[in-house]
Amino acid sequence: MELLHRLARKPKPGERIIKYLLLACGLISILTTLGIVFELGKESLLFFRTPGVDLIDFLTKTEWQPAIGRYGVLPLLTATLVTSLIAMLVAIPLGLTAAIYLSEYAGDRARAILKPVLEVLAGIPTIVYGYFALTFITPILRDVIGKENVGVYNMLSAGLVMGVMILPLISSISEDALHAVPHSLREAAFGLGATRLETAMQVVVPAAFSGIIAAVILGISRAIGETMIVAVAAGSGPAFTFNPLKAAETMTGYIARISGGDLGYDTPDYNSIFAIGLLLFMVTMVLNLISRQLVARFREVYE
Amino acid sequence: MNEKLSLLSDNPLALEQRVIKRNRQSSFWQRVYLSATVVGILALAALLYTILNDTFGYVILVNKVEPTELTNSPLEDITQTELVAILKKQLSKGEVSRLDKEIPLENRSTDDLKALFIEKVIQPKVIENYTLMESIFKRGEINNKLLVTPNGNLVFRSWFNKTLLIRSMSNRPETAGIRTALYGSLWMILITILFAFPVGVGAAIYLEEYASNSRINKLIQINIDNLAGVPSIVYGILGLAIFVRAFLFITSGQFFGVEGGNGRTLLSAGLTMGLLVLPLIIINTQEALRSVPLTLKQASYGLGATQWQTIWHHVLPYAMPGILTGTILAISRAIGETAPLIIVGAATLITKDPSGPFSQFTVLPIQIYNWITRPQQAYHHLAAAAILVLLISLLSINAVAILLRNRYSRRNS
Numbered sequence: 001m002e003l004l005h006r007l008a009r010k011p012k013p014g015e016r017i018i019k020y021l022l023l024a025c026g027l028i029s030i031l032t033t034l035g036i037v038f039e040l041g042k043e044s045l046l047f048f049r050t051p052g053v054d055l056i057d058f059l060t061k062t063e064w065q066p067a068i069g070r071y072g073v074l075p076l077l078t079a080t081l082v083t084s085l086i087a088m089l090v091a092i093p094l095g096l097t098a099a100i101y102l103s104e105y106a107g108d109r110a111r112a113i114l115k116p117v118l119e120v121l122a123g124i125p126t127i128v129y130g131y132f133a134l135t136f137i138t139p140i141l142r143d144v145i146g147k148e149n150v151g152v153y154n155m156l157s158a159g160l161v162m163g164v165m166i167l168p169l170i171s172s173i174s175e176d177a178l179h180a181v182p183h184s185l186r187e188a189a190f191g192l193g194a195t196r197l198e199t200a201m202q203v204v205v206p207a208a209f210s211g212i213i214a215a216v217i218l219g220i221s222r223a224i225g226e227t228m229i230v231a232v233a234a235g236s237g238p239a240f241t242f243n244p245l246k247a248a249e250t251m252t253g254y255i256a257r258i259s260g261g262d263l264g265y266d267t268p269d270y271n272s273i274f275a276i277g278l279l280l281f282m283v284t285m286v287l288n289l290i291s292r293q294l295v296a297r298f299r300e301v302y303e
Numbered sequence: 304m305n306e307k308l309s310l311l312s313d314n315p316l317a318l319e320q321r322v323i324k325r326n327r328q329s330s331f332w333q334r335v336y337l338s339a340t341v342v343g344i345l346a347l348a349a350l351l352y353t354i355l356n357d358t359f360g361y362v363i364l365v366n367k368v369e370p371t372e373l374t375n376s377p378l379e380d381i382t383q384t385e386l387v388a389i390l391k392k393q394l395s396k397g398e399v400s401r402l403d404k405e406i407p408l409e410n411r412s413t414d415d416l417k418a419l420f421i422e423k424v425i426q427p428k429v430i431e432n433y434t435l436m437e438s439i440f441k442r443g444e445i446n447n448k449l450l451v452t453p454n455g456n457l458v459f460r461s462w463f464n465k466t467l468l469i470r471s472m473s474n475r476p477e478t479a480g481i482r483t484a485l486y487g488s489l490w491m492i493l494i495t496i497l498f499a500f501p502v503g504v505g506a507a508i509y510l511e512e513y514a515s516n517s518r519i520n521k522l523i524q525i526n527i528d529n530l531a532g533v534p535s536i537v538y539g540i541l542g543l544a545i546f547v548r549a550f551l552f553i554t555s556g557q558f559f560g561v562e563g564g565n566g567r568t569l570l571s572a573g574l575t576m577g578l579l580v581l582p583l584i585i586i587n588t589q590e591a592l593r594s595v596p597l598t599l600k601q602a603s604y605g606l607g608a609t610q611w612q613t614i615w616h617h618v619l620p621y622a623m624p625g626i627l628t629g630t631i632l633a634i635s636r637a638i639g640e641t642a643p644l645i646i647v648g649a650a651t652l653i654t655k656d657p658s659g660p661f662s663q664f665t666v667l668p669i670q671i672y673n674w675i676t677r678p679q680q681a682y683h684h685l686a687a688a689a690i691l692v693l694l695i696s697l698l699s700i701n702a703v704a705i706l707l708r709n710r711y712s713r714r715n716s
Contacts, residue, residue: 004597005512007604008613015611019513025505026514026523029585032578033526036537039544097339105333117344123701124350125639127668128690131675135683136353164346171343193322195329218532225534227642228668232675252536252642259539259646265548273646277540281533288532292525 040281043274050268058275064238064254066268075238076276079248083159083230084223086244090163091219095170096212102171103178104200122168130232133161138233145245153235153247162229166219173218173295177211178204214294221287225280227252251276354694357687358463361438361445363455364477367426368393378417386416393424422478429477429681430455462688471654472670476681481689484670486656487569487649488638491666494573495580495637500630502577503584510585511592512614531582539643542575547647556661567648570660575647576640580633587629591622624707631704635697641668667693 011019048055052069061072098118102111138157142150150156181204189199205212235247236257249257255273263270370378373389387408391399402408408416421427431448438445438459449455470480506527514520546554547566554571555561595618603613619626650663651673657664665673667689674686 004600004604005610007601008610009604009607011609011611015609018611019509022505022509022513025502026509026520028502029506029527029530029581030523032530032541032581035545036533036541039541040537043544094339094342097336098343101333101336101340105336114340114344117347118340121343121347123635123697125641125668125693125697127639127641127671127675128350128354128694131671131686131690132350132353134675135357135687136349164343167343167346195325197329197332198325221532222534225536227534227536228672231642232672252534255536255540256642256645259543259648260651273540274544277537281537284532284534284537285529288529291532292528 036281040274040278043271044278046266047268047271047275050271053268062240066272071272073276073279075240076249076251076254078240078242079155079234079238080224080250080252082155082242082244082248083162083234083250084220086156086159087162087166087223088216088220090160091166091170092216094163095167095215095219096174098167098171099174099178100200100205103175104196104204118168118171121164122172126165126226126228127232129161129165130229133157133229133233137161150245151235151247153233154245155234155248156244158230158234159244161233162223162226165226165229166222169222170215170219173215174208174212177208177215180211181207210294210297214291217287217291217294221284221291225252225284227256231256251280354687354690356435357684358691359435359438359461360433360459360684362429362433362458362460363431363449363452364427364458365430365452365454366456367428368424369454370425373424381417383413383416386413386420389424390416390420398423427456427477428475432681432684462684463691467685467688467692471656472652472665473654476679476685479685481667481670481692483653483656484665484667487664488666490569490657490660490664491573491576492634492637494570494660495576496630496634498574498577499581499584499633503581503630504588504626507585507588507592508614511589512610512618527582527585531586535579535640536642536646538575538579539646541578542571542643542647546571546574559661561661567650567663568661569657569664572644572647572649572664572666573660575643576637579640579643580637583633583636584630587633588622588626591625591629592618594625595621624710628704628707631700631707635700638700639668639693639697641672644669645672
């Protein structure tokens, strides 16, 4: 690349400016990250300076009621944990098996039908999934498990639908990973008399393992950051519970509810969404970084 | 292992049985894998079913005034002059003069007047509403309900109708619509494109064509990949802090002489959404630029072009379909995005169409969210109809992207 560009005629004077303009465009992305870190950090600091808030209590207390000075983030964290866990219990097995089917079994015709369906699932706005959870899944759950056990708002319904939402993400990234495994490995396995199942499970999947883990991690990160499904279906009002049939508010749900009203600047409420946002940003960023490292690894091995 | 093998080879029958068993296992799991994929299809089907089920269905309407009390002719045959006379008689003086100021009643079309007549005079109110399935399978129940509802009219209603598209938000679900939200979405997307497309393509050109492998460029690249994975709600918080609050002077329009605004404007929303889709546009554009053959550049350089001339006249036109496809996909993400806009401060109860980048606004997903969270069932039907509008627009936008992609790949092969 570098060498090729040396073939070009020397840039005209104005064109040097263009280069720097383009660089400035690239720098906007850096500024975005810096802006996120700076703003979230600054307001979070203000939040932790609010009388009555301290970091230890924030991370260990089980009551979140900023209005009356209770600042324990655990209820929001557990709700995020429960909904994400349910989502992953749906999305990981379904997403992986779908990926294995599409990559190792499906003929061209089956792929031509199945892949677009998964792509459509991936393109549906999350608010629509929220509606689906509230008006389709929740009534079914209430009929099956009993109205006295399941609330109109519950984490189970939100988690299940979130799993469906994440399914295409996991299946498409894992399929890419499976696809990147060289054909020669499969041919060798078949040549030794392995069945399709044995080839898939004992040769291809282990070879693509880092890519599959990357997909799962990315899925977890998506589940943690998902807002609209939980805001609509999981309930509003923090509750410290691990029971998926109960309503509870996640971190994202809290941010959405609090900022939906008239939010005054520099109130503890206002600052608290930045503190929770910072927590969210850090968790998802670490997950994304790990995932990218893993993807890069399987690319290095086979490309 | 060796022992096992020798055992097997001694007994060919056992070997064969093992092979049969293994093959059976293989095909059993094939079916398991397929069924997992089918679950995805079923989920999609259930989702579409839910939306259609809620969009259509019987409603029981009760009129405030029965049309038969006012006119002898049935509503279909009523004439324009008769409608004008009824409206003038039934509506208050202020109301008539307000309508006259918009367009004089006499000059309005019969359809327009009929709509006014129904909305202002008859004022049908939805007493009871049913889903499509209930309408089909529970006719008996519905009829019983109808019998105990005085003056009730049973009407099969498609909540996805003209009213929905041309009316703005209202406190009566019968006449509520998404016009304001549609305009809001259009304005926001326009601002998003104007900001994110040039910046995104510019950044991608820099990274693909100019950047050497220096540290800063690697940092930019890693950073962009990372930004693509940041939850959308975090962008909302950023937008609130930066655009709504810190740049209040600009986003409220004070700088441009617009009075009395706060920062919760279309401009803030569009820019926030622009930051959100920027990494997507950059990544997609980079991919499109990478697909441009080297020979094209070599030929251009060989003819004595500068690097920028080569990019502008050859690389960009060649990559444009790919760039546009990527941009369209990013835009469709922005159209459906809800969470960041809640935080940036989309209003939920406005009836005034946005008139520029400094207007208060609502967008389609926010309107849907608002209707979903209302307890009245009628609003859920409205939400379903609005979702139908949202999905249809997303589908047509994506169809354009797919068409572009196909044309593009055909040319390359």
